[in-house]
Structures are given as structure tokens and as C-alpha cells.
Amino acid sequence: MSVSIGINNVIKKYGDTTVIPDLSVQIKNGEFFTLLGPSGCGKTTLLRMIAGFNSIEGGTIQFDGTVINDVDAHKRNIGMVFQSYAIFPHMTVRENVEYGLKLRKESKESMKKKVDDILRVVRISEYQDRLPQNLSGGQQQRVALARAIVIHPSVLLMDEPLSNLDAKLRIEMRSAIREVQDQVGITTVYVTHDQEEALAISDRIAVMKLGIIQQVGAPESIYTRPANVFVSTFIGHSNLFHAKVSRGGSTPAIVFADGYRVEMPNLCDGAQEGQDVVVSVRPEEFSIQPGMKAKVRSKTFLGKYTNYVLEFAGGMVLPGQPSIEFSQDLGHAERLYNVGDTIELKPNAAKINVFTEDQEQSLIKDVKKYA
Amino acid sequence: MPSSALKTHKFKWDFWKTVTLVILLLFAVFLVYPLFMLFLSGFKDSETQLWTMGNFAKFFGKRYYYGALKNSFLLTICVTALTILIGTPLAYFMTTCKIKGKGIIEILIIVSMMSPAFIGAYSWVLLCGRNGSVTKFFANLGIHTPSIYGFGGMLLVFTLKLYPFIYMYVCGAMKKIDVALSEAAESLGCNGIKKVATIIVPLITPTVFAGGLLVFMNALADFGTPMLIGEGYLTMPTLIYTEFINETGGEANFAAAMAAIMVLVTAVIFIAQKYFVNKKSFTMSSLRPIQPKQVHGIKNVLIHAFIYLVVGLAILPQLTVVYTSFLNTNRAVFLEGYSLNSYRMIIDNLGRAVKNTYLFGLIAIAIIVILGMFIAYIATRKRNVFTAIIDTVTMFPYIIPGSVLGITLLLAFNHKPLLLSGTAIIMIISFVVRRLPYTLRSSAAILYQISPSMEEASISLGASPVKTFFKITASLMMPGVLSGAILSWITVINELGSSVILFTGKTVTMSVAIYQEVIRASYGTAAALATILTATTVISLLIFFKLTGSKEISL
Numbered sequence: 001m002s003v004s005i006g007i008n009n010v011i012k013k014y015g016d017t018t019v020i021p022d023l024s025v026q027i028k029n030g031e032f033f034t035l036l037g038p039s040g041c042g043k044t045t046l047l048r049m050i051a052g053f054n055s056i057e058g059g060t061i062q063f064d065g066t067v068i069n070d071v072d073a074h075k076r077n078i079g080m081v082f083q084s085y086a087i088f089p090h091m092t093v094r095e096n097v098e099y100g101l102k103l104r105k106e107s108k109e110s111m112k113k114k115v116d117d118i119l120r121v122v123r124i125s126e127y128q129d130r131l132p133q134n135l136s137g138g139q140q141q142r143v144a145l146a147r148a149i150v151i152h153p154s155v156l157l158m159d160e161p162l163s164n165l166d167a168k169l170r171i172e173m174r175s176a177i178r179e180v181q182d183q184v185g186i187t188t189v190y191v192t193h194d195q196e197e198a199l200a201i202s203d204r205i206a207v208m209k210l211g212i213i214q215q216v217g218a219p220e221s222i223y224t225r226p227a228n229v230f231v232s233t234f235i236g237h238s239n240l241f242h243a244k245v246s247r248g249g250s251t252p253a254i255v256f257a258d259g260y261r262v263e264m265p266n267l268c269d270g271a272q273e274g275q276d277v278v279v280s281v282r283p284e285e286f287s288i289q290p291g292m293k294a295k296v297r298s299k300t301f302l303g304k305y306t307n308y309v310l311e312f313a314g315g316m317v318l319p320g321q322p323s324i325e326f327s328q329d330l331g332h333a334e335r336l337y338n339v340g341d342t343i344e345l346k347p348n349a350a351k352i353n354v355f356t357e358d359q360e361q362s363l364i365k366d367v368k369k370y371a
Numbered sequence: 372m373p374s375s376a377l378k379t380h381k382f383k384w385d386f387w388k389t390v391t392l393v394i395l396l397l398f399a400v401f402l403v404y405p406l407f408m409l410f411l412s413g414f415k416d417s418e419t420q421l422w423t424m425g426n427f428a429k430f431f432g433k434r435y436y437y438g439a440l441k442n443s444f445l446l447t448i449c450v451t452a453l454t455i456l457i458g459t460p461l462a463y464f465m466t467t468c469k470i471k472g473k474g475i476i477e478i479l480i481i482v483s484m485m486s487p488a489f490i491g492a493y494s495w496v497l498l499c500g501r502n503g504s505v506t507k508f509f510a511n512l513g514i515h516t517p518s519i520y521g522f523g524g525m526l527l528v529f530t531l532k533l534y535p536f537i538y539m540y541v542c543g544a545m546k547k548i549d550v551a552l553s554e555a556a557e558s559l560g561c562n563g564i565k566k567v568a569t570i571i572v573p574l575i576t577p578t579v580f581a582g583g584l585l586v587f588m589n590a591l592a593d594f595g596t597p598m599l600i601g602e603g604y605l606t607m608p609t610l611i612y613t614e615f616i617n618e619t620g621g622e623a624n625f626a627a628a629m630a631a632i633m634v635l636v637t638a639v640i641f642i643a644q645k646y647f648v649n650k651k652s653f654t655m656s657s658l659r660p661i662q663p664k665q666v667h668g669i670k671n672v673l674i675h676a677f678i679y680l681v682v683g684l685a686i687l688p689q690l691t692v693v694y695t696s697f698l699n700t701n702r703a704v705f706l707e708g709y710s711l712n713s714y715r716m717i718i719d720n721l722g723r724a725v726k727n728t729y730l731f732g733l734i735a736i737a738i739i740v741i742l743g744m745f746i747a748y749i750a751t752r753k754r755n756v757f758t759a760i761i762d763t764v765t766m767f768p769y770i771i772p773g774s775v776l777g778i779t780l781l782l783a784f785n786h787k788p789l790l791l792s793g794t795a796i797i798m799i800i801s802f803v804v805r806r807l808p809y810t811l812r813s814s815a816a817i818l819y820q821i822s823p824s825m826e827e828a829s830i831s832l833g834a835s836p837v838k839t840f841f842k843i844t845a846s847l848m849m850p851g852v853l854s855g856a857i858l859s860w861i862t863v864i865n866e867l868g869s870s871v872i873l874f875t876g877k878t879v880t881m882s883v884a885i886y887q888e889v890i891r892a893s894y895g896t897a898a899a900l901a902t903i904l905t906a907t908t909v910i911s912l913l914i915f916f917k918l919t920g921s922k923e924i925s926l
Contacts, residue, residue, distance in 0.1 A: 053827055073830045074839075080831035086824040090846050100832035144828075151832060 002187045003064040003154045004029040005050065011058030012045055012211070019045050020211035022059070025370075027189060029064075032181055034190045036198040037208035038234070043191045044159055046208075050189060051157050052076050063154055079148030079186070081158040085140045087132040093143050094119075094128040100151035118150040121180055138169045145177065149184055156181070156188040162197065174201055195235045199223060204371075207231050217371040224351070227369045229278060229359035237325055238280040240318040243354070245363075247273040254279060254354060257316045260292045262349050268365045276357040278318065281347045283307065283327040288334070291346030292316070294324075296337050305329050306336060310345075386837045387753050390745050395757055397742075398764045401800050405783035406634075406767070409775075412782055413628035426628030439610040440632070443591055446522065446606065450529040450590040451583050457530065457681055458537025459579060463571070464674050465538075466545040469665045471675065476682050478912075483685040484535035485908045487865040487882060489595025490901045492528045493889045494688035495519050496600060497695060497898075502703070520602040528596050531685040533586045540582030544575040550659045584644045591637065592772030594868040595886060607633050608774045608868065615778055615872070627782065630775040637770040689905055696902040700895030713899035721896065723877075724884035725903060731795060731880065732864045735802035739859050742803070743810035744845065744852055751818045752826075768805050773868020776801055781872060793875045801869040806862050810855035817851025818844075850919060857915040861908050 005027040012020035020042045027033045035043035048054040050061055052073030060067045068076060088096050094115060101111045119125040122142040132140055141161060148156060161177070162170045178201050181188050192198050198205050199219040207214045207222065207230075215227040226232035229240065243254040245267070252267040254277060271277070284305075294310040310324045317324055326345060328336070337343055354363040416423045430436045470476065498505045499519040509516045517523060548571065556562075556570045594608040601609060607629065615626035666674060696713050699706040717725065750762040768776070780801055784791035791797040825847065829839040867882045874883045881904050888897035 051827070051831060053830075072835070073827075074833050074835050076831075077833070078831050080828065082824040082828060084822050084824050086822060086828035088825065088828070088843060088847075099829070099834075103833040103838075147828075147832070157831075 001152050001154065002030050002185060005155060005187060005189070006062035006065065007046075007050075007059075008062070009059035010046070010049065010056060010061060012042065012049060012054065013057045018211070023211065023213060024059075025206055025213055025216060027187060029187055030185045031203040032178070032188045032190065032201065034192060034198045034202040034205045035208060036192055036195060036205050036235075039193055040210075041208040042211035043193075043208050045211075047157055047159055047189060047191045050155070051078055051080055077151070077154045079151060079153035079156045081141075081144045081148050081156070081161045083160040083163055085137075085144045085161075085164075087135075087140050087143050087147075089132050092129050092131055093124060093135070096132070096143055097128075097147045097150050100147065104151065114150055118146045121149075121183060122146045122176070137165050138173055141165065141173055142176070145180060149180065149186065152184075153186060156186045158188065158190045160191055160193070162192070163194070170197070177201065199235070207234060209234075213370075215369055217368065221368075221371060225362065225364060225367045226280070226353060227362050227367055229280065229355050232280045232353060232355075236282060238282055238353075239324045240321055241279040241281065241312075241316060242318065243277050243279045245271045245273060245275040245277055247271075256292060258292060258313060262347060262352075264349055264354065266350075266365045267354060268363050271354070271363045277363060278355045278357060278359055279347075280353045280355065282351070283325040284329070285348045285351045286326045286345040287348065288328070288343060289346035290344050293342055293344055294326075296339050296341045296343060298339055299337070304331075306333075308337065308343075310343075387749055391749050391753070391757050391761070394742065394746060394749070394761055398761060400789075401780075402764060402767060402804055405779040406771075408783045409627050409779045410631050412624050413631040415624050417622055417624040426625045427632070429625060430629055430632065435605075436610065436629070439605045439607050440636075442604055443607040446525055446529070446604070447587055447590045449526055450533060451587045453526065453530045454534040454537050454586045455579055455583055458534040458582070459541050459575070461534070461678060461681060462538045462541035462545060463567075464678060466542060467661055467663060468671075468674055469663045470678060473663075476678065479682050479686045480535045480538060481912060482689065482905075482909055483532065483682070484539070485861050485865070485912065486532075486689055486905050487595065487867060488528060488532045488589075488593050489599055489867055489882075489886060489889075490692060490905070491532050491688040492524075492596040492599040493885070493897065493901070494691040494695075495524065495528055496889075497691055497894065498687070499524075500600075520600050521604045524600045525596055525604065528600065529590045529593070531681075531688075533589055534681070534685070536585045536589070537579065537582040540578050540585075541575055544578035545571075546660050548574055548661060550661050553661065580644065580647070584641070587640065588637065588769065592774075592868065594772070594774045594871065595882075598886070599889060608772055611778065612774050612872065623778075623782065626778055630778055633775060634771055637772070641770045692898050692901045692905065695894065696898035698895065698898075700893075703892035703894050705894070713895035716896050717899050717903075721879075721884050721900065724879045724881050724900070727795070727798075727878060728864050728881040728904075731799050731802065731878075732860065735799045735806070735863050736856060736860045738799070738803050739807050739810050739863075740852060740856050742807060743814045743855065743859075744848060746807075746811055747814035747818050747848070748840065748844065751815055752823065765808060765811055768808055771805075773801075773805060773866065773870075774872060776805055777869035777872030780804075780869070792873070793878070795878050797873050798870060798878050798880070801873055802863045802866060805866065805869060806859040809858040809862070810852060813851045813855030813858075814848055817848050821847050853915065853919060857911060861911055864907060865904065 007023060007025045007027070010020060010023045011018065023042075023046065035046060037043050045054055049056050052068075052071065056069050060069055062068065063076075088099065091099065097115050097118060098111060101114060106114070115128075116125070119128055122145050124139060124142045124146065127135060127139060127143075132143065135143065144161070158177070162173055165173060174197060190198075190201065199222075202219055204216060204218055205222050206216045209230055215222055215231045217227075222231060223235055226235065226238075229238075232238040233240070241256055243256050246253045246255050246261065249263070251263045251265050252271060253261050253263045254267070255261045256279070292312065294312050296308050297311050298309045300307045305327045308326045308328065310326055312324060326343075353367075355361060356363060413426055414422055414424070416425055464470065465473065465476070495503075496519060497503055499516060500506065503519070506516050519527070552570060552574070553566065556566045561569060592608060594612060597604065597606045597609045598612070611626050611629050611633070614622045614629065665671075695705065697709045697711070699708045699710050699712060746761055746765060749758045771779070780797055781792055783789070784797055791800070821844065826836075826839050826844055829843045830836060834842060864880075865882055866880070867886060870880050870883050871886060874880065879887075881900050885897050885900045885904070888894075888900065
């Protein structure tokens with residue numbers, strides 16, 4: 001029942017403004033695929049194009065190889081979960097879930113069985129005769145999910161389904177959604193601007209900016225090996241440093257502005273001697289060892305670790321970054337530092353990432369933009 | 372891979388485009404075209420049918436004519452000011468003070484608002500006219516009471532009939548004032564009159580002006596009241612009517628010119644008011660509305676006296692009408708004893724008027740509801756040039772007085788191929804055009820509150836857009852549609868201004884029949900008819916309150 005989705009050279013325009021210039025991505029059958037990006041990046045637009053609520057100005061969208069551009073939304077057999085849930089307020093929970101089945105002229109018995117099953121899967125059987133206004137946000141979300149899944153859609157589309165829930169419920173619903181998706185195995189396209197949510201829930205993530213896909217890959221590879229500076233800073237925190245490539249020794253290395261040198265065996269062959277590069281170091285990729293000097297400007301105690309905001313000497317870091325941070329894992333810390341202390345930090349060569357000066361490409365071997 | 376060449380966007384013909392086209396055609400034929408014809412005929416000489424400015428010159432050349440415009444304005448401005456002076460404090464006291472019998476008072480206010488002004492005028496004649504019971508009572512005591520005819524009488528009738536508009540608007544605004552605002556003022560050391568003047572008054576001022584506009588338009592356009600008790604005080608609607616109907620050869624072109632002048636004037640006022648209100652308005656929402664408090668001592672007595680007096684006077688005409696309908700009469704003279712004779716006479720002679728009112732009214736309201744829902748939907752959900760035009764055109768009836776609309780339709784449809792004059796169809800058309808805006812506005816208002824994802828959810832589950840409209844959107848719209856439709860229905864069955872121009876013996880309605888009976892001084896049958904009309908109005912309101920579970924209607 002579930003299908004693969006092929007999105008080929010798709011264009012979206014509103015009047016003269018192009019929202020999506022030329023986008024291609026292949027979504028596999030049965031996978032949980034997330035569109036992630038800041039607001040205005042075109043992720044919801046793309047989702048609504050798949051759903052059929054937005055027109056397609058160029059290119060094709062295919063379900064299992066069949067072009068669906070001109071298929072009306074109501075004939076695409078999609079299940080959609082909305083940010084506002086969009087539960088029909090004049091119908092009970094059960095009637096909401098039955099709605100799609102009734103349109104499919106399902107027989108009484110099979111409809112009852114299907115509805116009973118799905119209500120159990122999303123754990124709302126006890127509320128089935130209530131009106132939606134008497135349900136909490138999390139319960140309404142479960143109804144929306146049940147209603148979308150019960151029709152056995154070809155694809156399940158979810159538009160920021162958790163953004164109206166409070167933090168705790170969001171985490172609970174996140175695992176509930178993943179669990180249900182695993183059970184029914186429907187190809188799912190999920191839209192969110194919350195990178196933590198995307199990392200936790202997805203099989204694969206597409207990071208988008210200004211209607212262009214920046215990188216597609218599994219959550220780990222996107223976090224550990226971002227394809228460009230945007231991805232590296234959008235997902236998690238990254239400190240950006242100026243450096244130059246040095247090919248003098250037996251292994252290639254990078255040299256920071258203060259002369260500190262880090263050997264990088266995994267630097268790709270394209271990186272040339274003397275080339276200016278941007279080095280991205282995550283706060284947890286530093287360790288207290290002889291390396292680069294920095295001054296502690298403020299610190300925040302966060303239980304499992306302490307977060308220090310640092311100040312490096314002029315010319316070391318890229319200007320305009322929100323903050324330069326170092327996370328000290330308290331399980332292994334030998335001593336804590338105070339504001340005003342000067343510390344020496346060593347970046348972990350196996351973890352840090354190196355990008356071209358224009359910030360667009362990774363200079364690490366085997367980093368893929370589309371995986 | 373397929374090339375990413377831009378495909379030209381295919382134009383698909385769908386249900387909503389058909390609806391848009393049909394509605395566009397309906398408005399073009401039944402509103403825009405007739406209005407256009409009206410303006411044209413205003414520029415034509417009635418005998419030669421040549422182009423001329425003569426009609427306008429005639430109007431502004433003679434004091435008798437332009438005096439009517441001045442009269443209309445003077446009366447309307449006085450009425451508006453007086454209704455604001457009465458309606459605003461009434462609303463303030465009703466929301467902030469504990470009032471005994473509040474529930475009944477609220478219903479009485481709505482009933483006095485809903486019944487047509489000319490019935491009020493007519494029962495004030497019964498009370499204070501030359502032969503009125505009050506007049507006679509005081510005359511026997513040797514006291515001379517002021518005349519109900521002319522300016523003063525109309526001011527009284529209009530004020531008592533129209534203050535509920537201000538009351539309802541201001542009550543609505545008062546409900547949105549959070550008690551915290553008032554408490555904040557008190558905590559800053561501001562209390563009593565000063566608090567009302569600096570906090571409450573500025574907050575409700577835009578609302579008062581919006582209500583004032585409604586009063587202004589209603590008073591300016593009213594035809595029945597000046598016809599019945601205006602006597603020497605000539606106003607525009609009566610002037611237009613008499614010039615048009617004139618038995619010594621109707622001056623249709625001159626009447627059309629005057630109608631055009633009036634539409635122009637009201638349009639300017641309407642647009643100016645919208646402009647100023649939009650500039651000054653702000654949105655409020657309250658978590659804790661103001662709670663009524665118990666007032667003590669002389670203040671409490673005065674407040675109650677004020678409220679009971681105003682509401683009592685406003686409902687007095689209705690009570691008079693109901694009472695006199697059960698009296699024995701001989702034309703204008705009320706005799707001793709009670710009977711149902713007046714009702715019997717209606718069944719014998721005027722059954723058609725009763726039947727027509729309900730029949731035409733029901734057909735009109737069915738069309739209004741369907742059109743209202745469709746237009747609201749295309750204007751809010753399918754925005755384009757055409758739906759924007761429709762949205763604007765539907766506002767026209769707000770500024771067209773009933774009698775003017777009557778003339779407009781009659782001039783446009785009194786020859787082939789659209790020979791509709793004298794038919795029930797033209798009556799129904801005038802009802803629909805005139806009273807559609809109420810249903811349309813409240814349908815559109817509720818649509819703005821329904822998230823489009825509700826419809827998308829239905830579509831994603833496999834319902835076609837049309838099916839979605841009927842299964843989901845229409846159901847969700849119902850409360851808003853109903854609250855507008857009740858107002859449309861009540862104003863349709865009470866419509867006089869356009870009906871009195873369009874009716875024939877076959878298509879006479881109750882309000883026209885009442886008007887005729889009053890003119891003929893058949894007070895018994897007039898009262899009985901008015902009672903049936905008032906009863907219908909009250910019952911409709913009660914059913915509506917029961918259905919929606921609220922005591923509010925959207926104006």
C-alpha cells in the first residue's frame with residue numbers, strides 16, 4: 001500500500017517570487033523522512049505540494065513512479081496530520097476516525113474493526129465517544145494521527161504536528177508517533193523546524209534553506225559530518241574558526257590563526273596547501289589539553305555538563321557568531337573554571353569538520369550531500 | 372529525468388468557478404444593472420426622454436424639494452444623537468449594575484428593535500394622535516398634550532425604535548472590556564466618573580460610532596414613519612415615493628434623480644464613517660469580563676427608573692397594538708367590548724397578505740442562506756478579482772434605502788424580456804438583495820474563524836472539495852449563518868419600503884397591508900395584522916435563542 005516518493009526538479013512560484021527553484025529528492029518506501037529547516041525555507045510548501053494543496057509550477061512528483069502532478073488532492077490517498085490538528089469539532093472522536101473510511105464505502109464490520117484497532121494503537125479507545133473540545137492537545141493529536149492512518153494512505157504527511165504541545169508532551173508524542181509509524185510502516189514525510197525532534201524521530205533528514213536542499217542523510221551523519229556550514233550551525237551548535245590547510249608534513253593538517261596545528265588524515269585531496277578554510281568545532285569536541293588559549297567569559301551549570309562561553313584572541317574565530325562555546329562533561333572533569341580564567345583547549349581531530357572558505361563545501365573525505 | 376521547463380498553469384473549471392460566475396451574473400442582472408438604469412433615467416427628461424440635467428436642477432431649485440433633504444438630515448442627526456445618549460448609559464448600567472428582571476428587559480429590547488418602525492408610529496397615533504386615548508384622557512382633564520405628528524413625533528418613534536442598536540453594540544463592546552483595565556485605573560487612583568470618562572468611554576467610542584451609523588442609515592431610509600406621522604415634515608423617502616407614485620402621472624425620472632442623490636449621499640457618509648472607524652478601532656479580548664455589581668440607595672432607584680422607563684416606552688407600541696387587536700372596532704373607532712372580529716376580517720379579506728408574507732419570506736430566506744454561504748465562502752476562501760467584486764457589490768444594499776431599491780427594480784424590470792413588475796419574483800428579489808448582507812456578514816465572520824486545514828483534512832481523507840464544503844464547512848458555518856439568517860428573516864417579513872412600491876393586489880404582504888389599513892383608518896385589522904407580525908417576530912427570536920442557546924444576535 002505504501003509508496004516511494006520521487007520529487008524531480010520541482011519548482012514552486014507564488015506570482016513572481018520563486019519559493020522552490022529546483023528541488024529533487026527520493027523518499028524510500030516505508031521510511032520516516034523529515035524536512036527540516038528554518039521558517040520560510042519551503043518545507044511546508046513542499047509538503048503541501050506532495051499533498052496536492054499547492055500547485056506545482058515545474059518538475060514532477062511521483063508516487064511509485066507514477067506522476068501525480070495533476071491528480072486532485074482528494075484522489076491521492078494521503079493521510080495528513082496538521083499543525084492545528086484540524087479535528088472536526090462537530091463529530092465525536094470515533095466519527096472523526098470513521099470519516100475517511102465512510103468516504104471509501106467501507107462495510108460496517110470492517111470499518112468497526114479498523115477503527116477499533118487504530119484507536120487502540122494510538123491509545124484513545126476510552127475517549128471515542130467524546131467531542132474533540134473535551135480532549136487535551138495530546139489526545140487531539142492522537143485522534144488526528146488515527147484519522148490519517150486508518151485509511152491506509154499511500155503516504156503519511158505531518159506538518160509540524162507537535163509544535164502546539166508543551167515540551168514534555170512533545171517528547172512523549174514524538175515517540176508515540178515513531179512507534180505507530182513503525183507498526184504500520186507507512187512512508188512518512190514529516191515537517192519540523194525543531195532539529196532535536198528531527199534527529200530523534202527520523203530515518204533520514206533533508207535540511208532545507210531558501211527552497212534548496214542543503215543535505216540529505218541519516219541523523220548521525222548530518223550531525224557529525226554536515227555537508228556545509230549552514231547545516232553544521234543549524235543542527236546543534238558549532239564554533240567556526242579561521243584556518244589554513246598545510247600539506248607540509250606526512251599527513252595533511254590545518255593551522256589556526258594563532259599557529260596551532262591539528263593533523264587531519266581525513267582531509268580530502270581537494271584541500272590545497274595554503275587554502276583558507278573554515279573549521280567547525282562543536283562545544284563537546286574540545287578537551288582541556290594544551291592547544292588554543294581562550295578566556296572564560298561566562299558559564300552556565302547544566303547538571304550533566306557545564307557550558308562555558310569563550311573569548312578567543314582577535315582574528316581566530318569568524319565574526320558575527322552568536323557565541324563560542326565549550327561543554328565540559330562533568331563525568332570526566334578534573335576541575336571547574338571560573339569567569340575570567342584562561343584555559344587551553346584541544347579540538348578533537350577525528351570529530352571536527354573543515355569547510356571551504358565560502359562555507360559551501362566540506363573538505364572531509366566521503367562527506368555526501370545526498371545520502 | 373523530465374525537464375524542469377515551466378508548464379503553463381492549466382485553467383481548471385470547477386464547482387466554485389461556476390458558483391462565482393452564477394453569482395456574478397445574478398448581481399449584474401438584479402443589482403448593478405438596475406442601479407445603472409436608475410442613474411441613467413435620472414439624467415433623462417420624462418417627456419422627451421432626452422439627456423438632461425433638468426431633474427437635478429429642479430431638485431436644487433425648489434425649496435420644497437431640497438428642503439426634504441435638509442429635513443431628513445436634521446431629523447436623522449437628532450435621532451442618532453438621542454439614541455446614543457439613551458443607548459450608551461443603558462448598556463453601561465445593564466452590564467455594570469445588578470438590574471432586576473434583566474433577562475426580560477433584554478428580550479423586550481430586542482423585540483422593540485425587531486418590530487418595524489411604522490407599527491410604532493401607528494400605535495403612537497392610537498395613543499397620542501388626534502383621537503388617541505392619551506390625548507382624549509388629558510383633554511378631558513383640560514390639558515393639551517403635544518402633537519405626535521411632525522418632527523417631535525418622528526424623533527420619539529425613531530429614538531425608541533433605534534436606541535437598541537446602540538445598546539446592543541455597546542453591550543458587545545462592554546463585554547470585551549477586561550475588568551483588569553478598570554481595576555488598573557482604580558489602582559492608579561482614578562475612580563467614579565473620571566474612570567468612566569478616561570477608560571470606558573474611549574474604549575467604546577468606535578463601537579458607539581459604528582452603532583450610530585446603523586441608526587443613521589435606518590432613520591434616513593425609513594419610509595413608513597414619516598408617511599404616517601410626518602404630515603408637514605417632508606423627508607426624502609416620502610418625497611421620492613410620492614413623486615414616483617404620483618397619481619397625476621408619476622415623475623419617474625425626477626424620482627430616479629432624487630434616489631440617485633440619496634444613494635450618493637448615503638454612500639459618502641458610509642465610506643467616511645468606515646474610514647474614521649477603521650483608523651480608530653482597536654481589538655480587545657477579555658479574560659474576565661466586568662461583573663454586574665449591586666448599587667444601593669437613591670442611585671439604584673434612579674438607574675432602575677431610567678431603564679424601566681426607556682424599555683417600557685419602547686415596548687408600549689407593541690402592547691397597544693396587541694391590546695387593540697382584540698377590541699371591537701368600526702373602522703377608526705374603537706367600540707366597547709372584546710372580540711376576535713378583527714382577526715376574522717383578516718381571514719376573510721387579508722388571508723392572502725399573511726400567506727404571501729410567509730411564502731415569499733421563506734423562499735427569500737432560503738435563497739439568502741444559500742447565497743450567503745456561497746458568497747461568504749468564495750469571498751474568504753477563493754480570493755480573486757471576481758470574488759472581490761462580488762464582495763463589494765453585496766455591500767451596496769447597506770446604502771440603498773428600501774423605497775429607492777423598490778423604484779430601482781421597478782424601473783429596470785417593467786419591460787420585456789425581463790418583465791417582472793407585479794410578480795412575486797420581484798418582491799422576492801427585493802427581499803434577497805436588501806437582507807442578504809446580514810446573513811452574508813455573519814457567515815463570513817464565522818468562516819474566518821474556521822481553519823482552512825479543517826477542509827484540507829477532509830480533502831486529504833478523500834472527500835472532494837465540493838463534498839467537503841457540504842459535509843464539513845457548511846456544518847461548521849451553521850451557527851454564524853443562523854444568527855445572520857434570523858435577522859434577515861425578521862427584517863424580510865417586516866419589510867415595507869421596497870414592498871410598498873413593488874406590490875400588487877396579488878403580491879401584497881402583511882406590512883404593506885398594515886400600512887394600507889392604517890392609511891384607510893381600519894385600525895382594527897391593522898392592529899390584528901401587526902399582532903400576527905409581532906408574534907411571528909417574537910416566536911422566531913425565541914426559536915433562534917433556543918437553537919443557539921444564546922441571547923445574542925449579530926447585527
